[in-house]
Amino acid sequence: MSSADQPAIRITDLAKTYESAGQRKRALDGVTFDVPRGQIFGLLGPNGAGKSTLINILAGLVVKSSGSAEIWGFDIDRHPRNAKRSIGIVPQEILFDPFFTPREALEIQAGLYGVPKPERITDALLDAVRLTDKAHAYARTLSGGMKRRLLVAKAMVHSPPILVLDEPTAGVDIELRQQLWDYVRGLNRQGVTVVLTTHYLEEAEELCDRIAIINHGRLIANEPTRALIAKAQDKAVVVEVDRDLDSAPGNECFEKIELTGPRTLEIIYHKDKVNAGEVLAALQRAGLGIVDVSTRDPDLEDVFLSLTREVAA
Numbered sequence: 001m002s003s004a005d006q007p008a009i010r011i012t013d014l015a016k017t018y019e020s021a022g023q024r025k026r027a028l029d030g031v032t033f034d035v036p037r038g039q040i041f042g043l044l045g046p047n048g049a050g051k052s053t054l055i056n057i058l059a060g061l062v063v064k065s066s067g068s069a070e071i072w073g074f075d076i077d078r079h080p081r082n083a084k085r086s087i088g089i090v091p092q093e094i095l096f097d098p099f100f101t102p103r104e105a106l107e108i109q110a111g112l113y114g115v116p117k118p119e120r121i122t123d124a125l126l127d128a129v130r131l132t133d134k135a136h137a138y139a140r141t142l143s144g145g146m147k148r149r150l151l152v153a154k155a156m157v158h159s160p161p162i163l164v165l166d167e168p169t170a171g172v173d174i175e176l177r178q179q180l181w182d183y184v185r186g187l188n189r190q191g192v193t194v195v196l197t198t199h200y201l202e203e204a205e206e207l208c209d210r211i212a213i214i215n216h217g218r219l220i221a222n223e224p225t226r227a228l229i230a231k232a233q234d235k236a237v238v239v240e241v242d243r244d245l246d247s248a249p250g251n252e253c254f255e256k257i258e259l260t261g262p263r264t265l266e267i268i269y270h271k272d273k274v275n276a277g278e279v280l281a282a283l284q285r286a287g288l289g290i291v292d293v294s295t296r297d298p299d300l301e302d303v304f305l306s307l308t309r310e311v312a313a
């Protein structure tokens, strides 16, 4: 395999169990996937799914229990320095020394990575994240958005080929979010592989070439974005019926049916297999009178449901 064909990141059977105060928590359970070079790759999952654990293993901040990970062809155990130099990580939390200016923060970070002074790109980075006019301001005087942009710049001081953003837009306003994405897209056009974690399907849908979904420490999807979104074409309908029910009636046109109240049924159906009329007709054939109907758009949870159903089938 030539290096150009190698994945940017290769994760193989990665597992992590946290142990504290006699409690064991399996945060990652045999996760395997590649992040192809040159892509914007989304790692999605609900809170607690294991995304930060995975990113922190790559960053060298959490020690894995088993399995392996390679960053730009460097195994994180055998070549930790090269692996670390190949990746820039924008953490979830904003943590700075409040007394450093953005310029100083970037210079210090470049020093930590051993970037020689003539090779530093401090001014270009400040310009890229639009902080040139704040270069000499104390970090504590920056707005939340500016701090986040500074974090992105800090992750890029050593010009890594891979940039990882961990929940970059949590608590970020729409304008800043767009600016951040413009910058990330620009980096990607210049050849930087981008990995972002999020629990927003729309965000991943807008930006990512490929999306992997992690749930309860397991990988449940890893597909080009368009293919994954097609799976989100399940529809949900909530139906109020005319009497109390003990259980939900079954029908082959329902992907899933659930009794969510004494008279309320929530039904998931594939819109390319049946339409809402057929779903309601099936309920009427089961002898139920329909009092009210409402629909809701599918969300990430529905994608999870349809994916976990597939895994179980």
Ligand SMILES: Nc1ncnc2c1ncn2[C@@H]1O[C@H](COP(=O)(O)OP(=O)(O)OP(=O)(O)O)[C@@H](O)[C@H]1O
Binding pocket: 018, 019, 020, 025, 026, 027, 045, 046, 047, 048, 049, 050, 051, 052, 053, 054
């Ligand atoms: N240091 C730790 N000790 C014990 N359990 C932990 C530790 N860190 C994480 N966990 C647990 O491991 C699981 C995965 O957590 P992780 O932070 O990786 O999830 P996440 O997908 O990043 O979620 P979030 O989006 O909320 O950050 C959770 O159940 C969490 O409570």
